[in-house]
Amino acid sequence: MFFDSFFKKKSSGSVAVDRLKLVLVSDRAGCSPELMEQIKTDIIDVISKYVEIDKKGLEIKITQTESAEGNGIVPALIANIPISEMKVKNS
Amino acid sequence: MGEVIVITSGKGGVGKTTTTANIGTGLSKLGKSVVLIDTDIGLRNLDVVMGLENRIVYNLVDVVEGNCRIKQALIKDKRNPNLYLLPSAQAKDKTAVSPEQMKKLADELKNEYDYILMDCPAGIEQGFKNAVAGATRAIVVTTPEVSAVRDADRIIGLLEGYAMSDIQLIVNRLRPDMVKREDMMSSDDVVGVLGIELIGIIPDDENIVISTNRGEPLVGSDTMAGQAYMNISRRVAGEEVPWLNLYYRNGMFNRIFSRLRKKA
Numbered sequence: 001m002f003f004d005s006f007f008k009k010k011s012s013g014s015v016a017v018d019r020l021k022l023v024l025v026s027d028r029a030g031c032s033p034e035l036m037e038q039i040k041t042d043i044i045d046v047i048s049k050y051v052e053i054d055k056k057g058l059e060i061k062i063t064q065t066e067s068a069e070g071n072g073i074v075p076a077l078i079a080n081i082p083i084s085e086m087k088v089k090n091s
Numbered sequence: 092m093g094e095v096i097v098i099t100s101g102k103g104g105v106g107k108t109t110t111t112a113n114i115g116t117g118l119s120k121l122g123k124s125v126v127l128i129d130t131d132i133g134l135r136n137l138d139v140v141m142g143l144e145n146r147i148v149y150n151l152v153d154v155v156e157g158n159c160r161i162k163q164a165l166i167k168d169k170r171n172p173n174l175y176l177l178p179s180a181q182a183k184d185k186t187a188v189s190p191e192q193m194k195k196l197a198d199e200l201k202n203e204y205d206y207i208l209m210d211c212p213a214g215i216e217q218g219f220k221n222a223v224a225g226a227t228r229a230i231v232v233t234t235p236e237v238s239a240v241r242d243a244d245r246i247i248g249l250l251e252g253y254a255m256s257d258i259q260l261i262v263n264r265l266r267p268d269m270v271k272r273e274d275m276m277s278s279d280d281v282v283g284v285l286g287i288e289l290i291g292i293i294p295d296d297e298n299i300v301i302s303t304n305r306g307e308p309l310v311g312s313d314t315m316a317g318q319a320y321m322n323i324s325r326r327v328a329g330e331e332v333p334w335l336n337l338y339y340r341n342g343m344f345n346r347i348f349s350r351l352r353k354k355a
Contacts, residue, residue, distance in 0.1 A: 011273030016237050017280050023237075024244050024284065 029062050029075040036060065043079060052085040093124075093201040096208050096327070097226035099250075101242030103213030105234045106263040109299060109308075110320075111210040112140045114230075117310040117324025119174035123205040126165065128196075129179035130222040131212035132187055138178045142169060142306020152180035155192045161199065170307075175204075185217045190224035197225025206327075215249060223250065228257045230290060230327075234264045235276040244285055259290035261323065266295045267337040291323035294337050 026032075040060050047053050058081050065076040098111045108129075115127045128151065129137035138144040149164035154177065161177075168174035180187065193209075200207045209226055212218035223229070229250050233243040243260070250258050262278040269275035278292045296316035302309035310320040315337065322332045 013270070013273040013276050013280065016235075016276050017284065020237050020240055020276075020284050023241055027241065027244060028248065 025075060026062050031062050031075075036062070039077070043081070047081060051083045054082040054084045057082040093204045094206055094228055095197045095201060095226045096206065096228045096230060097211055097222050098208060098230045098232060099211035099219065099222065099246055100213065100232040100239070101215065101246040102233075102239045105232050105239050106293070106299075107213075107232050108136045108140050108210050109303065110230070110232050110261060110263065110293075111137060111208050112308045113310040113316075113320040114324050114327060115174060115206070115208050116141075116168070116171060116308040117321050118206050118328060119168070119171040120311055120321075121324060121328055122173070123328060124173040124203075125206045125208065126175045126177060126200050126204050127208050127210065128177045129210050130188075130193070131210065131218060132179050132183055132185050132221075133181065134212065135179040135181045137210050138166075138176060139306060140303055141176055141308065143176050143178075144306070147178050150178045150180040152183045152187045154196065155188050161196070188221055190220045193221045194225040201225075215245065219246075219249070223253055226253070227255060228259075229253075229255050230259050230261060231285075231287070232261045232263050233281060233285075235262060235270075235278070235281055240276070240281055240284060247285060247287060257288070259288050260285060261291050261293065262289065263293045264295045265292050265337065271338065290326050291319060292335070292337065293319045293323075 026036075040058065043060065044053065044055060044058065058079070060077070060079045062075055063078050065074060067074040098107050098114070100107050111127055115125045119125045127137060127141070129135060130151070131137075132152065135150075138147060143166050146166045149159040151164070153159050154161050154164045164177055165175040166178065168176065197207055197209075207225075209222040211222035231243050231246055231250070233239045247258060260282065262281050265278060266275055270277045278289060282289050294315045296314055298309055298312070298314040299316050302312075308320075309317040310324060311317055315335070319335055319337075322335060325332045
Protein backbone atom coordinates (compact mmCIF):
# COMPACT_ATOMS: atom_id res chain seq x y z
CA MET A 1 0.00 0.00 0.00
CA PHE A 2 1.20 3.46 -0.86
CA PHE A 3 0.45 5.04 2.51
CA ASP A 4 1.97 2.20 4.48
CA SER A 5 5.25 2.49 2.66
CA PHE A 6 5.10 6.28 2.84
CA PHE A 7 4.87 6.34 6.62
CA LYS A 8 7.02 3.22 7.03
CA LYS A 9 4.57 1.96 9.62
CA LYS A 10 5.45 -1.21 11.44
CA SER A 11 2.98 -4.02 10.86
CA SER A 12 0.49 -4.31 13.71
CA GLY A 13 1.44 -7.96 14.14
CA SER A 14 5.04 -7.13 15.00
CA VAL A 15 3.91 -4.24 17.21
CA ALA A 16 1.83 -6.79 19.13
CA VAL A 17 4.82 -9.10 19.57
CA ASP A 18 7.02 -6.24 20.81
CA ARG A 19 4.43 -4.99 23.26
CA LEU A 20 3.84 -8.50 24.56
CA LYS A 21 7.52 -9.16 25.12
CA LEU A 22 7.85 -6.00 27.17
CA VAL A 23 4.76 -6.56 29.29
CA LEU A 24 5.68 -10.19 29.94
CA VAL A 25 9.13 -9.33 31.22
CA SER A 26 7.66 -7.30 34.08
CA ASP A 27 4.78 -9.78 34.55
CA ARG A 28 7.19 -12.67 34.91
CA ALA A 29 9.45 -10.80 37.28
CA GLY A 30 6.36 -10.07 39.40
CA CYS A 31 7.33 -6.42 39.30
CA SER A 32 4.53 -3.86 39.29
CA PRO A 33 4.97 -0.24 38.16
CA GLU A 34 4.50 0.86 41.80
CA LEU A 35 7.32 -1.43 42.93
CA MET A 36 9.52 -0.06 40.14
CA GLU A 37 8.84 3.46 41.39
CA GLN A 38 9.85 2.45 44.93
CA ILE A 39 13.06 0.86 43.69
CA LYS A 40 13.75 4.02 41.74
CA THR A 41 13.36 6.39 44.70
CA ASP A 42 15.45 4.12 46.90
CA ILE A 43 18.23 4.00 44.33
CA ILE A 44 18.13 7.79 44.04
CA ASP A 45 18.42 8.10 47.84
CA VAL A 46 21.39 5.77 48.07
CA ILE A 47 23.34 7.14 45.11
CA SER A 48 22.60 10.73 46.15
CA LYS A 49 24.62 10.16 49.32
CA TYR A 50 27.77 9.96 47.26
CA VAL A 51 27.19 11.79 44.01
CA GLU A 52 24.86 14.38 42.60
CA ILE A 53 22.61 12.74 40.05
CA ASP A 54 20.35 14.02 37.34
CA LYS A 55 17.03 12.73 38.68
CA LYS A 56 15.12 13.56 35.53
CA GLY A 57 17.56 11.69 33.35
CA LEU A 58 17.41 8.59 35.53
CA GLU A 59 16.13 5.56 33.74
CA ILE A 60 15.31 2.25 35.31
CA LYS A 61 13.68 -0.77 33.76
CA ILE A 62 13.39 -4.51 33.85
CA THR A 63 14.61 -6.29 30.74
CA GLN A 64 15.85 -9.71 29.80
CA THR A 65 19.43 -10.78 29.58
CA GLU A 66 21.45 -13.93 29.05
CA SER A 67 22.24 -15.31 32.49
CA ALA A 68 25.89 -15.44 33.55
CA GLU A 69 25.54 -19.11 34.53
CA GLY A 70 24.36 -19.89 31.02
CA ASN A 71 20.92 -21.14 32.05
CA GLY A 72 18.99 -19.12 29.53
CA ILE A 73 17.29 -15.76 29.58
CA VAL A 74 16.70 -14.16 32.98
CA PRO A 75 15.15 -10.85 34.01
CA ALA A 76 17.61 -8.03 34.72
CA LEU A 77 17.29 -4.66 36.35
CA ILE A 78 18.93 -2.01 34.22
CA ALA A 79 19.53 1.43 35.66
CA ASN A 80 20.98 4.33 33.76
CA ILE A 81 21.95 7.05 36.22
CA PRO A 82 23.53 10.24 34.84
CA ILE A 83 25.88 11.87 37.34
CA SER A 84 25.81 15.65 37.26
CA GLU A 85 28.56 16.26 39.80
CA MET A 86 30.81 14.21 42.05
CA LYS A 87 30.45 15.24 45.66
CA VAL A 88 33.74 16.13 47.29
CA LYS A 89 34.47 14.07 50.35
CA ASN A 90 34.74 16.31 53.38
CA SER A 91 36.25 13.88 55.84
CA MET B 92 -4.97 -45.91 33.71
CA GLY B 93 -6.48 -42.82 32.14
CA GLU B 94 -5.10 -39.35 31.76
CA VAL B 95 -6.56 -36.20 33.27
CA ILE B 96 -6.12 -33.13 31.08
CA VAL B 97 -7.08 -29.59 32.05
CA ILE B 98 -8.04 -27.17 29.29
CA THR B 99 -7.38 -23.64 30.45
CA SER B 100 -6.56 -20.15 29.23
CA GLY B 101 -6.71 -17.48 31.90
CA LYS B 102 -8.67 -15.09 29.72
CA GLY B 103 -12.32 -15.78 29.04
CA GLY B 104 -13.89 -16.20 25.64
CA VAL B 105 -10.90 -17.66 23.82
CA GLY B 106 -12.53 -21.04 23.20
CA LYS B 107 -11.84 -23.35 26.14
CA THR B 108 -15.29 -24.89 26.17
CA THR B 109 -15.45 -25.32 22.39
CA THR B 110 -12.00 -26.89 22.53
CA THR B 111 -12.96 -29.24 25.36
CA ALA B 112 -16.09 -30.34 23.50
CA ASN B 113 -14.26 -30.93 20.24
CA ILE B 114 -11.17 -32.68 21.60
CA GLY B 115 -13.38 -34.86 23.80
CA THR B 116 -15.62 -35.79 20.89
CA GLY B 117 -12.54 -36.31 18.70
CA LEU B 118 -10.94 -38.68 21.20
CA SER B 119 -14.15 -40.68 21.46
CA LYS B 120 -14.25 -40.92 17.65
CA LEU B 121 -10.76 -42.42 17.92
CA GLY B 122 -12.26 -45.15 20.10
CA LYS B 123 -11.19 -43.75 23.47
CA SER B 124 -13.50 -43.53 26.46
CA VAL B 125 -13.82 -39.93 27.58
CA VAL B 126 -15.41 -37.94 30.40
CA LEU B 127 -15.78 -34.17 30.04
CA ILE B 128 -16.10 -32.23 33.28
CA ASP B 129 -17.44 -28.69 33.34
CA THR B 130 -15.71 -27.15 36.36
CA ASP B 131 -17.20 -23.69 35.96
CA ILE B 132 -19.60 -23.74 38.89
CA GLY B 133 -22.35 -21.16 38.54
CA LEU B 134 -21.72 -20.61 34.83
CA ARG B 135 -22.57 -23.85 33.12
CA ASN B 136 -21.65 -23.92 29.40
CA LEU B 137 -20.24 -27.21 28.21
CA ASP B 138 -23.67 -28.88 28.27
CA VAL B 139 -25.09 -26.52 25.64
CA VAL B 140 -22.02 -26.75 23.43
CA MET B 141 -22.40 -30.54 23.55
CA GLY B 142 -26.16 -30.28 22.99
CA LEU B 143 -26.92 -32.18 26.20
CA GLU B 144 -28.59 -29.42 28.24
CA ASN B 145 -31.94 -31.21 28.35
CA ARG B 146 -30.55 -34.37 29.88
CA ILE B 147 -29.08 -33.04 33.09
CA VAL B 148 -30.34 -34.63 36.28
CA TYR B 149 -27.37 -34.50 38.63
CA ASN B 150 -24.27 -32.32 38.49
CA LEU B 151 -20.71 -32.00 39.74
CA VAL B 152 -21.72 -30.61 43.12
CA ASP B 153 -24.21 -33.46 43.63
CA VAL B 154 -21.41 -35.96 43.00
CA VAL B 155 -18.97 -34.23 45.33
CA GLU B 156 -21.56 -33.83 48.07
CA GLY B 157 -22.55 -37.47 47.74
CA ASN B 158 -26.15 -36.84 46.64
CA CYS B 159 -25.65 -39.38 43.86
CA ARG B 160 -23.11 -41.84 42.48
CA ILE B 161 -20.71 -40.65 39.77
CA LYS B 162 -22.30 -42.93 37.18
CA GLN B 163 -25.73 -41.39 37.82
CA ALA B 164 -24.48 -37.90 37.05
CA LEU B 165 -22.59 -38.79 33.85
CA ILE B 166 -24.63 -37.91 30.76
CA LYS B 167 -24.09 -40.12 27.76
CA ASP B 168 -23.41 -38.27 24.52
CA LYS B 169 -26.05 -38.41 21.76
CA ARG B 170 -23.81 -39.79 19.04
CA ASN B 171 -20.64 -41.17 20.51
CA PRO B 172 -20.97 -44.22 22.72
CA ASN B 173 -17.79 -43.72 24.79
CA LEU B 174 -18.34 -40.07 25.60
CA TYR B 175 -19.78 -38.69 28.84
CA LEU B 176 -20.38 -35.26 30.32
CA LEU B 177 -20.34 -34.33 33.98
CA PRO B 178 -22.13 -30.98 33.99
CA SER B 179 -21.45 -28.16 36.38
CA ALA B 180 -23.96 -26.85 38.92
CA GLN B 181 -25.78 -23.71 37.89
CA ALA B 182 -27.24 -22.64 41.21
CA LYS B 183 -24.28 -23.19 43.53
CA ASP B 184 -21.36 -20.87 44.09
CA LYS B 185 -17.71 -21.38 43.32
CA THR B 186 -16.76 -22.54 46.80
CA ALA B 187 -19.08 -25.56 46.70
CA VAL B 188 -16.18 -27.76 45.55
CA SER B 189 -12.60 -27.96 46.82
CA PRO B 190 -9.42 -28.93 44.93
CA GLU B 191 -9.07 -32.02 47.16
CA GLN B 192 -12.55 -33.19 46.19
CA MET B 193 -11.79 -32.62 42.51
CA LYS B 194 -8.59 -34.61 42.77
CA LYS B 195 -10.41 -37.50 44.41
CA LEU B 196 -13.05 -37.45 41.67
CA ALA B 197 -10.44 -37.34 38.91
CA ASP B 198 -8.50 -40.22 40.45
CA GLU B 199 -11.65 -42.34 40.59
CA LEU B 200 -12.62 -41.62 36.98
CA LYS B 201 -9.06 -42.26 35.83
CA ASN B 202 -9.44 -45.93 36.71
CA GLU B 203 -12.29 -46.41 34.28
CA TYR B 204 -11.89 -43.98 31.41
CA ASP B 205 -9.04 -43.22 29.00
CA TYR B 206 -9.33 -39.45 29.15
CA ILE B 207 -10.85 -37.01 31.61
CA LEU B 208 -10.98 -33.47 30.24
CA MET B 209 -11.46 -30.61 32.68
CA ASP B 210 -13.03 -27.51 31.18
CA CYS B 211 -11.50 -24.77 33.32
CA PRO B 212 -13.27 -21.47 34.09
CA ALA B 213 -11.61 -18.18 33.19
CA GLY B 214 -9.51 -16.56 35.89
CA ILE B 215 -6.93 -17.82 38.35
CA GLU B 216 -9.03 -18.24 41.48
CA GLN B 217 -10.79 -21.18 43.13
CA GLY B 218 -12.29 -22.47 39.86
CA PHE B 219 -8.87 -22.69 38.26
CA LYS B 220 -7.43 -24.47 41.29
CA ASN B 221 -10.30 -26.97 41.20
CA ALA B 222 -9.85 -27.71 37.52
CA VAL B 223 -6.10 -28.13 37.80
CA ALA B 224 -6.07 -30.17 41.02
CA GLY B 225 -6.47 -33.64 39.55
CA ALA B 226 -4.82 -32.99 36.18
CA THR B 227 -1.47 -34.36 35.07
CA ARG B 228 -1.43 -32.64 31.73
CA ALA B 229 -2.53 -29.19 30.56
CA ILE B 230 -3.63 -27.67 27.29
CA VAL B 231 -3.52 -23.87 27.22
CA VAL B 232 -5.83 -22.18 24.72
CA THR B 233 -5.06 -18.70 23.48
CA THR B 234 -5.91 -16.45 20.56
CA PRO B 235 -3.29 -14.38 18.71
CA GLU B 236 -4.09 -11.26 20.73
CA VAL B 237 -1.90 -9.41 23.21
CA SER B 238 -4.36 -9.73 26.10
CA ALA B 239 -5.02 -13.45 25.60
CA VAL B 240 -1.33 -14.30 25.22
CA ARG B 241 -0.45 -12.30 28.30
CA ASP B 242 -3.02 -14.20 30.36
CA ALA B 243 -1.82 -17.49 28.87
CA ASP B 244 1.69 -16.65 30.06
CA ARG B 245 0.39 -16.07 33.57
CA ILE B 246 -1.47 -19.37 33.50
CA ILE B 247 1.61 -21.23 32.25
CA GLY B 248 3.56 -19.76 35.16
CA LEU B 249 0.93 -21.05 37.59
CA LEU B 250 0.73 -24.47 35.91
CA GLU B 251 4.47 -24.91 36.38
CA GLY B 252 3.77 -25.05 40.11
CA TYR B 253 1.74 -28.21 39.61
CA ALA B 254 3.07 -31.62 38.62
CA MET B 255 2.18 -31.59 34.92
CA SER B 256 3.79 -34.02 32.51
CA ASP B 257 2.94 -31.74 29.60
CA ILE B 258 1.85 -28.15 29.09
CA GLN B 259 0.86 -27.67 25.47
CA LEU B 260 -0.57 -24.79 23.49
CA ILE B 261 -3.48 -24.30 21.12
CA VAL B 262 -3.61 -21.09 19.11
CA ASN B 263 -7.28 -20.56 18.41
CA ARG B 264 -9.11 -18.31 15.98
CA LEU B 265 -6.13 -17.62 13.77
CA ARG B 266 -6.84 -15.71 10.57
CA PRO B 267 -4.34 -16.82 7.94
CA ASP B 268 -5.19 -13.86 5.68
CA MET B 269 -4.38 -11.40 8.48
CA VAL B 270 -1.20 -13.25 9.42
CA LYS B 271 -0.14 -13.14 5.79
CA ARG B 272 -0.37 -9.36 5.70
CA GLU B 273 1.28 -9.19 9.12
CA ASP B 274 -1.73 -7.73 10.88
CA MET B 275 -2.02 -10.67 13.26
CA MET B 276 0.57 -12.53 15.29
CA SER B 277 1.41 -15.87 13.73
CA SER B 278 1.37 -19.10 15.72
CA ASP B 279 5.18 -18.97 15.58
CA ASP B 280 5.09 -15.51 17.17
CA VAL B 281 2.87 -16.78 19.98
CA VAL B 282 4.97 -19.90 20.54
CA GLY B 283 8.09 -17.74 20.52
CA VAL B 284 6.70 -15.55 23.28
CA LEU B 285 5.21 -18.29 25.46
CA GLY B 286 7.91 -20.91 24.96
CA ILE B 287 5.76 -24.03 25.24
CA GLU B 288 5.06 -26.80 22.77
CA LEU B 289 2.33 -26.21 20.18
CA ILE B 290 -0.26 -28.97 19.84
CA GLY B 291 -2.50 -27.29 17.29
CA ILE B 292 -3.75 -24.23 15.46
CA ILE B 293 -7.46 -23.64 14.88
CA PRO B 294 -8.30 -21.23 12.08
CA ASP B 295 -11.11 -18.75 12.65
CA ASP B 296 -14.04 -20.57 11.12
CA GLU B 297 -17.70 -19.55 11.05
CA ASN B 298 -18.61 -23.23 11.14
CA ILE B 299 -17.71 -23.14 14.85
CA VAL B 300 -20.59 -20.73 15.45
CA ILE B 301 -22.92 -22.92 13.43
CA SER B 302 -21.87 -26.06 15.30
CA THR B 303 -22.31 -24.34 18.67
CA ASN B 304 -25.76 -23.15 17.58
CA ARG B 305 -26.73 -26.73 16.91
CA GLY B 306 -24.94 -28.19 19.91
CA GLU B 307 -22.96 -30.56 17.72
CA PRO B 308 -19.15 -30.41 17.93
CA LEU B 309 -17.71 -30.23 14.41
CA VAL B 310 -14.56 -32.24 15.00
CA GLY B 311 -13.82 -34.55 12.08
CA SER B 312 -16.17 -32.74 9.69
CA ASP B 313 -14.99 -31.41 6.34
CA THR B 314 -14.30 -27.91 7.64
CA MET B 315 -10.98 -26.29 8.46
CA ALA B 316 -11.76 -26.14 12.19
CA GLY B 317 -13.17 -29.67 12.12
CA GLN B 318 -9.97 -31.04 10.62
CA ALA B 319 -7.77 -28.97 12.90
CA TYR B 320 -9.59 -30.30 15.98
CA MET B 321 -9.35 -33.88 14.71
CA ASN B 322 -5.61 -33.45 14.27
CA ILE B 323 -5.30 -32.11 17.80
CA SER B 324 -7.31 -35.05 19.15
CA ARG B 325 -4.91 -37.44 17.40
CA ARG B 326 -1.92 -35.60 18.83
CA VAL B 327 -3.45 -35.73 22.31
CA ALA B 328 -3.76 -39.49 21.85
CA GLY B 329 -0.06 -39.64 20.97
CA GLU B 330 -0.15 -39.82 17.17
CA GLU B 331 2.21 -37.85 14.98
CA VAL B 332 0.07 -35.77 12.66
CA PRO B 333 1.42 -33.45 9.96
CA TRP B 334 0.40 -29.80 10.24
CA LEU B 335 -2.60 -28.57 8.28
CA ASN B 336 -1.87 -26.02 5.62
CA LEU B 337 -4.19 -23.20 6.68
CA TYR B 338 -3.22 -21.10 3.68
CA TYR B 339 -4.25 -23.79 1.26
CA ARG B 340 -7.88 -22.93 0.56
CA ASN B 341 -7.43 -19.22 0.16
CA GLY B 342 -6.27 -18.95 -3.41
CA MET B 343 -8.57 -18.84 -6.40
CA PHE B 344 -6.86 -21.83 -7.93
CA ASN B 345 -7.20 -23.89 -4.79
CA ARG B 346 -10.85 -22.98 -4.40
CA ILE B 347 -11.63 -24.29 -7.85
CA PHE B 348 -9.37 -27.24 -7.26
CA SER B 349 -11.03 -28.22 -4.00
CA ARG B 350 -14.45 -27.89 -5.62
CA LEU B 351 -13.36 -30.28 -8.32
CA ARG B 352 -11.97 -32.62 -5.73
CA LYS B 353 -15.20 -32.61 -3.80
CA LYS B 354 -17.08 -33.66 -6.91
CA ALA B 355 -14.59 -36.38 -7.62
